[in-house]
Amino acid sequence: MRAAVSGQGDDGLTALFEAARTVRARAHAPYSRFRVGAALRDERGVIHAGCNVENAAYPVGTCAEAGAIAAMIAAGGRHIAAILVYGDGxxxxxxxxxxxxxxREFARPDTPIHAAGPDGIAKSFTLAELLPESFGPETLGE
Structure with a gap:
């Protein structure tokens, strides 16, 4: 799922929230019944969304964030500017x-990651806060 970012003064958070909320409803979670939606904005301002897709052969399922990243790559995006994860836990x-x-593969340490639920955004982090001293492409050298 893709949608252009609205030009709102909220840094596009409303658009990310709505995209993640919408796609969460489409999640395939018959085993855990824990539906998650994720939406990210790429370097071009395009929003890409994904939902969790469970499989009877655990742990073969796919997380919502992985789906959103795959959608971004398939559409030509290469950098995550912001991401929002929507769940009802x-x-x-x-x-x-x-x-x-x-x-981490597609974002900078200061990239915002928003945790949201039905009542809105509960908390925001940077990638560095959620994954300090991380291993990334530059660790491998040339």
């Missing part, structure tokens, strides 16, 4: 460890 729904590393 008892606590904050933040990216899992594997998704933090996936985000």
């Amino acid at each position: 008892a606590g904050l729904v933040t990216p899992c460890g594997a998704c933090r590393q996936r985000i």
